[in-house]
Amino acid sequence: MLIGELSRLANISTRMLRHYDAIGLVSPRQRAANGYRDYTPEDVRRLFQVESLRTLGLSLQAIRESLADADVPPTALVDELIEATGARIAREQALLTRLRSVRESGVTSWRDVLDLVALLQELDSPDPSRRQRAALAEGPAAPLLDALLGEDDPNVAGALRWALSRAGDGVLPPLVAALDSPDAHARHQAIAALVRMPGAEPALREALRHSDPRVRERAALALGDHDAVPELVDMVARGADDVSAAEALGRLARTDDLADELADRLVARLDEGTDAVRGRLTQALAEIPGPAARRALTALVDDPDPAVSATARYLLARRDTV
Amino acid sequence: MLIGELSRLANISTRMLRHYDAIGLVSPRQRAANGYRDYTPEDVRRLFQVESLRTLGLSLQAIRESLADADVPPTALVDELIEATGARIAREQALLTRLRSVRESGVTSWRDVLDLVALLQELDSPDPSRRQRAALAEGPAAPLLDALLGEDDPNVAGALRWALSRAGDGVLPPLVAALDSPDAHARHQAIAALVRMPGAEPALREALRHSDPRVRERAALALGDHDAVPELVDMVARGADDVSAAEALGRLARTDDLADELADRLVARLDEGTDAVRGRLTQALAEIPGPAARRALTALVDDPDPAVSATARYLLARRDTV
DNA sequence: AGCACCTTAACGTTGCGTCACTGTCA
DNA sequence: ATGACAGTGACGCAACGTTAAGGTGC
16 A cells, blocks of 8 residues: 555555654555555554554654553553643643633733733742732732632632622622532632622522532521521531531521521431430520420430430520529 | 843743843843843843743744734734633543543553554544444443543433443442533433433432432432432422423322322422413322322312313313223 | 853754655556 | 656754853953
């Protein structure tokens, strides 16, 4: 088979086929009398093997070595390629968020681009105090959000939240979108910022049904209204920020006149599990005024767990003195 | 400032500084008497501008042009860069999943790698019939899953699901993980495969609380048991596969003796919304035996919407004849 | 005299595209 | 003779690293 035919067959330029020959990667076994390269079926198979390995991102040199001695195992090289590819992707992702920041900032001159990039660099600085300063400088909101999602330092994150909260409600949609980030840390930073944003109430109500419990918890604590009740009760049972959840339920019971409903909901979880769960529910019942909670506490005095029983007794006594 | 000092200051190799000079990107304004490059503060600023733009992925040539005439707006170039970067990321992602397939298949020789890559190429083929054939050939499960998540052709997807379902329960964890994919199509392929997998019941029960309604729906229909009831009722109300959901509720009512509870749940949604919602709930009530559903249908005969009323009348009449 | 610094110039890298110039065959 | 092939050889690309051979200044 001549080089042109093979080129069309394999969709490789003749230039590359000659190159493969030159570097000894795929050399036709024979030459015709006129000096033309004559590829045998064997050579064609070899070429397709080479192309297969190229789809894995191997260099031509690595392919030659791999096909040369079959006893070098592919695992090490594959692991290396995976790592390198992952690193490249990470770099490209960072680049992409930068570029998007620039586009969304809507700058029109290269001067502005330079200023913005300088800001972005400060926000990416390894020095927290520089990041903090950059957060508090004025600028477009998009990079602030990106920076927040990856921020580890609590002080800097606080500054970024503050800056975002005064950036207007244009940041609400991307902030809500960040709740579904695959990165847990980003989700938690997003909800922490969202609870401080004006106008976020509908989004928080949505977030009550989020699959990430930490997101639900922050939303429930921030809302603190009737919609949040199921999650707040669940938090008490789970022991996730249960003290705050119990306080929120207590406030709700007093302000919205929901004491008996809330007490019933807490009581409904009592038969659920361990002593620890009943202990937390008992503490939460203490925050609820009204007869239903009192009855529940009275019943808990007979709880099999001595700690629960003692707590209930103490809380009842305190109730009577107040 | 001499070149070495600037190199340390800006963390750029002297080689690159000379290169910038050679291509006219950053040329020191002066030379010292001995011919040494002497960078002025102005030159240093220029250098930092260049480095800023490099962080956006601009080529040296593009930087030179951008800094040369300030009247070419950055938007077009930035958009171009965004697109190119996105394309590169997509390519790298595809490469990465390929590499991971190879690693997870645990092949030990380049021969096996070649066979596997050939299979992967078939699974990526633009020709559906080739993909179908590749799906039915035997091979490791991981690439089948990756192929399924991106598959558009329903026949090929069916073949892939069949192949996956006989691949053992090692595919369950990645399949469950795919339910949280940011790509909606991937999530739906994942749940469609999951409902056919042996041993997937716990995962399906989890999926009932998924944020994607289509995932919840498939899981609820596949489970068809008491846990699925809230979602099934919701599906009837929403009009999402409501006929199947109603049938599932009907089966459940007959087999698990839940007729009156299910009827009550459907009735509870009646005051919710539009005529269409009440119409679907009416149809669903027809699937439920027992007195509660009958009472509800009787009441619906007086529904303000004539279509709902007529349907209820018809269904009641049919009930009496059977 | 030694050492740190500077200069220009050139070659190698990777995976090709694109010339130029020449030869072969139906 | 024409036109479609084939051959070799070489340059260019982008962003550098490296090396060689030599000059400058303390």
